């Protein structure tokens with residue numbers, strides 16, 4: 001049986017507005033590399049990943065200045081107006097049977113261990129796709145606004161409540177169809193699993209390392225720096 005082809009798809013066309021930085025957050029540096037380079041290097045390092053497709057903002061002037069932009073294993077495509085559209089654009093460069101390993105550019109702390117943990121599920125006959133995720137640890141409050149301030153509406157049941165992380169792993173053809181249909185229907189698609197759920201697919205949750213954070217707000221940068229300094233989880 002031939003080994004499955006796994007293509008990493010990296011949505012990197014965002015502007016990082018919540019980061020409040022002077023450049024898109026994927027181009028902020030940690031150590032000697034940008035966040036995007038950390039992410040691309042980690043994905044390419046894994047032996048099961050055959051190549052990487054990165055979706056860039058059409059007006060991105062940073063990427064061509066990086067040496068990694070010339071990597072033979074890396075293809076750049078134009079991103080879209082949303083994360084989902086960026087992923088759609090990248091998926092058009094994959095064959096339908098190939099597995100799409102979709103991972104946020106803004107998650108540079110992904111470990112080889114976690115990549116293997118998700119990818120190894122492909123060997124399971126019943127596996128049709130899944131995501132790295134981590135169970136919530138805190139009491140979860142639903143908010144409402146009162147007199148202009150957020151107050152607690154009620155406490156959510158946190159039993160079986162997980163944070164969805166990335167990578168999210170699905171067959172490229174099924175994922176593209178699901179994204180097309182979900183977006184056409186006006187569904188709220190904030191991750192690939194949302195579209196697959198909308199299409200009725202079963203999405204496996206694979207327990208991932210909570211250190212695989214998405215750099216979103218300023219406080220996340222020193223935390224990601226710390227996690228990257230720790231290296232692979234022991």
Ligand SMILES: Nc1ccn([C@@H]2O[C@H](COP(=O)(O)OP(=O)(O)OP(=O)(O)O)[C@@H](O)[C@H]2O)c(=O)n1
Nearest residue numbers: 011012013014015016017018081082086105106
């Ligand atoms: N049109 C978009 C929007 C986002 N992304 C990517 O999707 C990932 C997760 O999105 P998010 O963390 O929201 O990044 P931004 O959209 O850049 O952040 P913000 O919402 O704060 O502007 C990021 O790697 C981002 O570059 C993308 O490829 N195309």
Ligand SMILES: C[C@](O)(CO)[C@H](O)COP(=O)(O)O
Nearest residue numbers: 083104164165166190191214
């Ligand atoms: C895909 C994701 O990282 C899973 O948690 C998340 O949905 C991305 O959300 P964002 O608002 O586009 O950062």
